[in-house]
Structures are given as structure tokens and as C-alpha cells.
Amino acid sequence: MASERRPSEGRLFDDRWRARSLQSRQLLAASLGLVAFLALAGYALDRAFLETAESNLRTRLESYALEYTRRIEFLRDGSLYVPDTPPEPRFERPGSGLYAEVILPAGHWDSPSAQGPELPMGTMLAPAVQRFEGPLRMTRSNGEAGEIYRYGRGLVWAENGPQAEFPYTVYISEDTSALSQQILVFRRALWGYLGGAGLVLLLLQALIVRWSLRPLRLVETELKKVQRGQLARMSARHPRELEPLTESINAFIESERENLDRQRNTLADLAHSLKTPLAVLRARLDNPTPENELREEVSTQLRRMNDMVSYQLARAASSGHPLFAAPIEVESHAESIVRGLEKVYSQRKVLCEFDFDPEARFHGEPGDLQELLGNLLENAFKWAHSRVLLTVRVGERTPGRRDGLLLAVDDDGPGIASDRVAALLQRGVRGDERVQGHGIGLAIVQDIVRGYRGELDVKRSEELGGARFEVRLPPGL
Structure with missing residues (x-):
């Protein structure tokens, strides 16, 4: 039964996620990213501080070991002599947390501070060998468990000649309580500051997201006003992305x-x-x-x-302006129309020539293209003496938009007087009135061209000497 509920639960989660607003999505995603970044930054800073503290501790313990090495001496009988004044007063206080130990081939010496605590025994190190280790377990003077960091250095005593050479090792140990306290203080300050900075950044992020999404809210407000009839169209005061x-x-x-x-x-x-x-x-x-x-x-x-x-x-x-139509190749439609017209006007032996740009495409309804080509070509066949020229070119180009289209039909007929063009293409005239001149088909062409926000221009053909009907369609969205 549990496996049967999982798909519905997944769909419910997807629906809830899709239903979230853009602002909540951005805030959630940015908040998760910010929290992850602060967590990683805090971890990195914590590790860096810990490594730096341990490095400083090693350096300090090493300096104490070198200072003891410089001060201690061995008598002729091989016994160890340690001066009364240590390099640090804490070496004289029992259980102070700072301990010194010298290991000899036949014994060892401990500083007064090592009296009471139970420290892990060190081993003899080879000459010139250094070792930093920890934390190591120990027992404090009061019986509590504790830990220490220990630095050891292997040395050789040779002041009385090669015959008197013998190795010895100096160990300096320090309780981790002081280091742990420093780390605790640092971590409290670190996470406190990071938490405060995170809250400030979240608030600032919310303001930035709200400000960045303000154009979308303005679009939503304007769209509602358009729906209510308070605005005729969307304004142009929007970012270029919108x-x-x-x-x-x-x-x-x-x-x-x-x-x-x-x-x-x-x-x-x-x-x-x-x-x-x-x-x-x-x-x-x-x-x-x-x-x-x-x-x-x-x-x-x-x-x-x-x-x-x-x-x-x-x-x-035949009217209309599809906003998101697929591109249509013009040549195949033109060939089909011309074949039919050549049969209708076979007795006149009119020849139609093509001049096509292979990249030219019509973005619209196939029926609109058929009406445009059919009416313009039929009009040209009707009035031509012997030749018709169909030209299709890529029109105006605008970056980020589909290309425009130039479509022209020339004939070698009598042409059209310039003072008759306006009346010929007049819109809103009854069908009987449109029959004058080149017929009602040109009115349909005019309606289609206007539906696509294009221009229809009628003038004298420089190529064939008759009429030239030139259609220019602008770049699409």
C-alpha cells in the first residue's frame, strides 16, 4: 500500500512546487544557497582557525623545548642538571597544564608541574627527529580525564668528546583546555557573526528579490487593467527582458x-x-x-x-494575423497556383518567371499565402500580354525576431494609373464596387496584408513595364 501512495505524494509535491510564486521560489532557492554558503564558509574558517591554533601551539612548544635544550647540562658522571629558573613559570606549578619531560637512556626527568597528573609516557626519539602529536589522553591532578598536545625532539649530548656522546629526548606537553576554550570562544563568535550576517543578507535578499520582480508585478497589474478595460494595451515602460x-x-x-x-x-x-x-x-x-x-x-x-x-x-x-505560425516555403505554393493559371489562360500563352531567395519564408496561415499569391498572380495573368514575374525576397531583418518578407508580382500589361490606385485599394467598399479595375481579389489582398501589419504598394514595373504589386511584411515577434 505504501508503494501505491508514493506516486500521488510525488505529484502533490510537484503541484505544490509549481504553484509557488516566482518570489517564493527565488527566496527559497537563494536562502538555501546562502545557508549552504555560510555553512561551508563557517566550516572552512573553523578548520583554518583550528589548524592555525595547532600550528601556533606547536611553535610555542617547540620554542620551550629549544629553550630547555639550551639551558640543561650533563655533569661528568652523566647526571642531568636543570637550572632552577624554567623558561615559563607554569613549569614550576604542579598541575598547571604545561609540562616538561627529559628522557635519558637510563631514566627521565619531569618538571615540577608534572607532579600529580598522569601523563602518557614518551619514548626515546632518534637524534634530529621531531614529533608533534595530540590530543593524547591524560588524567589531571583532581582525577578528571583530560587531553594534551605533546612536542618531542631527539637530541645528542656531545660536549665531553665523542666518547661521552649519548642521546636524549625533550618532551613539552600542554593541556588542551586552554586551546579548547579559545576554539569555543572563536566558534561562538564565528557562528554568531555568521548567523547575524545571514539574517541581514536574507532580509536584503528579500528586498532585492521584491525589487527585481517589481516589473513582473507591474506587468500583472497592467494586464488586469487591460482585462477590465481600464487600459487599451500594455505600456512600453518595461525592462528589455520583458x-x-x-x-x-x-x-x-x-x-x-x-x-x-x-x-x-x-x-x-x-x-x-x-x-x-x-x-x-x-x-x-x-x-x-x-x-x-x-x-x-x-x-x-x-x-x-x-x-x-x-x-x-x-x-x-482569409483574414487574420497568426502570432506564432511556423515558417512556410513560398515556392511550392506558387508553383501549384501558376500551373492552374497556365491552364486557365493557356490560349494567351502567358509565361510566369520565378525569382526566389531560398531563405525567404512566409510566417502565417497557408490559406493566407494561397490568397495572396492566387489573387496577385491571377490579376497579373488577366492583364499581362505575355510575361509575369514573381519575386520573393527576405525582407527587413531585426535581431531576435523572425525575418520579414518581400513578395512582388510584375506583369507586362497596360499598368495602373497612379490616380486610380487609392480607389482600387480602398477598404470597406461593397463587393460590387470592388469589381472595378482589377477586381475584388485585390481588396482581399489588401485585407490580408493589413492583417499582417504589412504594406501593399502598386506602381509601374521597371522590369516588365506593366503593373507591379509589391507586398512587404514586417519582421515578426
Whole structure:
């Protein structure tokens, strides 16, 4: 049963972790890192202090051993003579914690301070050998267990000639209580200061995290105001790291508003277009009309209304600006459209040439690309004498964004007068009015280009001498 509960408990932990705010995540992660750093720093400082204290203790004990070596002498009979004045007064006080011992081949000597405590016996060291060891167990004068650090140095006495040479060893020992007290004081101060510094750093860290996340809270506040209708769009006063996010949100908001406006315009245009056929039918029904004539009129007006509905639906379906569309290769779509147009206009023998940049891509819906190419190429085939040129190039480039696109269609037809361009591309005109000039397809092209925030330019073709329809789509998000 326990193994069956583990997956749900793991999922519950994951859900709780994912539900945490960015601020709590950063504070928790930074706090754990800070605690780990302070713990490692404290451990390193503690080890460094301990090693330094032990090194200083060894140096001090070594100096005492050298001082005893300088002062002690051996008499002619080989007996040891130690001056009454030791290098440190503590050597004279029993149980003082500082002890001296000289080991001879046939005995040993202890300082007065060693009277009472039970110290571990030292061994004879070879000449010139030094030994620092500890902590070693000992028993103090009051019977309590204790520890000592001991330094030993092997020497040779040779002042009476080579025949009188004999080895001896000097040991200096010190109780660890003084060192332990120093370490205890140091550790209390160390962890006290580190703890205080840690609390200060945690508070400072909380303030820094709160300050660093303030732009995200401003984004959240602005987004709520946009949702409530208090703001039309996100402001531009954000750090550059958040600019892609705010720009994407603004682009989405504008796209949704454009879609809503487009739907309203489409419905308004459709309603306005249907008013006349409905009015004609109402007039026919109100007035006496022969049955055959009425049937013919109803059929005509129904066909007209069907064409209007089909056109408005096609225009609405072909509009839109997808924000995160995958790149589409243009050439394959263009080849498919041109093959169909060449069959339709086979009697005119119009030749379509391609000039493609292999890196050029269309970022949008495939249907929008089909409408753009289809309407522009069909318009060119309709008015061209014999040649059509389709040019596709990489457009404007902006670091960190997808490339723009340049798409142009040239023909060698009569061209378009400059004073007719504005009327030809006018938006919001009824379908019947758009048939003038190059037909309703150009209005659909204009709607698609505007949906992608691009530009449609109509001018004289320098290459073929006819009309040139040039579409420029800006870099995407």
C-alpha cells in the first residue's frame, strides 16, 4: 500500500512546487544557497582557525623545548642538571597544564608541574627527529580525564668528546583546555557573526528579490487593467527582458481587436449588401407579379445573395494575423497556383518567371499565402500580354525576431494609373464596387496584408513595364 501512495505524494509535491510564486521560489532557492554558503564558509574558517591554533601551539612548544635544550647540562658522571629558573613559570606549578619531560637512556626527568597528573609516557626519539602529536589522553591532578598536545625532539649530548656522546629526548606537553576554550570562544563568535550576517543578507535578499520582480508585478497589474478595460494595451515602460512578452501580449490584443472589428465590418457589409435584394423581393411580393416573373426574380436575387454571402465569408476566412505560425516555403505554393493559371489562360500563352531567395519564408496561415499569391498572380495573368514575374525576397531583418518578407508580382500589361490606385485599394467598399479595375481579389489582398501589419504598394514595373504589386511584411515577434 505504501508503494501505491508514493506516486500521488510525488505529484502533490510537484503541484505544490509549481504553484509557488516566482518570489517564493527565488527566496527559497537563494536562502538555501546562502545557508549552504555560510555553512561551508563557517566550516572552512573553523578548520583554518583550528589548524592555525595547532600550528601556533606547536611553535610555542617547540620554542620551550629549544629553550630547555639550551639551558640543561650533563655533569661528568652523566647526571642531568636543570637550572632552577624554567623558561615559563607554569613549569614550576604542579598541575598547571604545561609540562616538561627529559628522557635519558637510563631514566627521565619531569618538571615540577608534572607532579600529580598522569601523563602518557614518551619514548626515546632518534637524534634530529621531531614529533608533534595530540590530543593524547591524560588524567589531571583532581582525577578528571583530560587531553594534551605533546612536542618531542631527539637530541645528542656531545660536549665531553665523542666518547661521552649519548642521546636524549625533550618532551613539552600542554593541556588542551586552554586551546579548547579559545576554539569555543572563536566558534561562538564565528557562528554568531555568521548567523547575524545571514539574517541581514536574507532580509536584503528579500528586498532585492521584491525589487527585481517589481516589473513582473507591474506587468500583472497592467494586464488586469487591460482585462477590465481600464487600459487599451500594455505600456512600453518595461525592462528589455520583458519586452518580447509585452509586445506579444499587445500584438495578441491588437489581433483580437482587429478580428472583432473585421467580424463587425463583415456583418455590417453583409447586412448592407442583403438589404437591396431583400427590398426587391419585398417589393415584388407587395405588388402583383406574374408567377413566372416572380420565380425568375426570386432565383436571381437568391443567387445574388448567395454570391454576397460566399464572398463575405471568404474575405473573413482569409483574414487574420497568426502570432506564432511556423515558417512556410513560398515556392511550392506558387508553383501549384501558376500551373492552374497556365491552364486557365493557356490560349494567351502567358509565361510566369520565378525569382526566389531560398531563405525567404512566409510566417502565417497557408490559406493566407494561397490568397495572396492566387489573387496577385491571377490579376497579373488577366492583364499581362505575355510575361509575369514573381519575386520573393527576405525582407527587413531585426535581431531576435523572425525575418520579414518581400513578395512582388510584375506583369507586362497596360499598368495602373497612379490616380486610380487609392480607389482600387480602398477598404470597406461593397463587393460590387470592388469589381472595378482589377477586381475584388485585390481588396482581399489588401485585407490580408493589413492583417499582417504589412504594406501593399502598386506602381509601374521597371522590369516588365506593366503593373507591379509589391507586398512587404514586417519582421515578426
